[in-house]
Amino acid sequence: MTSVRAVRAVPVLIAAVTLLVTGGLAGCSERQVDSDSGAESTSAATRPSTTAPPQSQATTPGADPAEVEQAVERAVLGEQDLAGEGVRAVDPPSVASGCLAAVPVGLIGRQRTLLRWEYPTGSTLDQLVTGYVDRPAADVLNGRVRCPGAELTLPSRPDVQAHRGWCVDNTCTLLLASGQVLSGIQVSAGEQVRAREAVLRMAPIAAAKLPAND
Template sequence: MAGLPVAITLLAVVAGCADRENDLDTYYDDRPAGGEAADSGDANGGGSEESAESTQGQREGHGAAPERAEPPVPARSSAMLTDDDVRAEGVTPVAPSSVTGDPAAPTCLTTIAGSPGAAEVDERAWTYPTGSTLHHLVTRYAERPAAEVLAEQVACGGEEIPVSGAPEGLDTHAWCQVGTCTVAIAAEDVLSTVEVRAAEPASAREAIDRLAPAAVAKHT
């Protein structure tokens, strides 16, 4: 009979265990069901919101158009040579784009045309019966004197030649390089550039000598 109390005790223990679910999670995880998922969801939810805001900010930043300098406004200038002014040259009007030089060897006029800060621009061109070209560019600058542009922005090569008939107060320069001769006239905020391109250097020099006084007279 000595073993009877032990047997009764074991039966009581077994009966107590039989009433509980056989769920191992209840032994190892005392956290409320869904607690970890909720925490993870909060973390991911917050991250997603921040990521969305960051992405939206990046899109807004990339979507903003960068500021661009306003292009010069085409405008007819009183300093521009007219057909009457060049009639004695025997030239025919053409589109300025048809007389552009070699981009690999830019002329003085091309260099001036590419200088920044132009507010207004006027441009005309003509051709000679021989195929030579006459190109005139007049540029007005809004924020600095034209003489400054001529001195700092233009690098013309070749031989510098004199400009006759220029009155005091006008800054004039002229150059000849191979078959291209150019005269540039700076007066206040206006820069006038006349260019002749010819197969023969002597022809270009003679033409620019004839045209320079007419271009200078536009500023007097």
């Protein structure tokens, strides 16, 4: 009897050993796959990117500062230009006032030209001229200049690229832009109607001093 039980136990023992061996191999195989996958993930995560950085856009070169400065000087009104107004030159203010103060500074060095003339009645006529190296003056006038008061209704001026005007109280201002140059005429008088008439009279004279609107 003892011999028979021993013989029957042999197949059971063999089967158990087989299961243990198979299970161990499967576990090793799974651990190997997991290990390989982890290595690949780690390698992918630490691999440096080969994407090229975006290229910076080339900047458009600006106008020649010396040429812009010369254009600013040519736009300044002279004695002959103002002969019909009966004015005389007086010391200009240290800073621009009214709508002229809203004009952004252009050239560095000779930043702007500010002049003043006086009528026999005591009314004043100011001119401010400045130039922009990096952009057209019309872009500055249309995009950056805002003045208080009522905006003037101006006739079409094909000789300039942009023009705008405002009146507040007894002061009226006309701004003209062409090329790189912006010119402003401002008249302060006893009555707004007289100031408005004066800047409108000066419009074609000041426009003729600006760079040609090609």
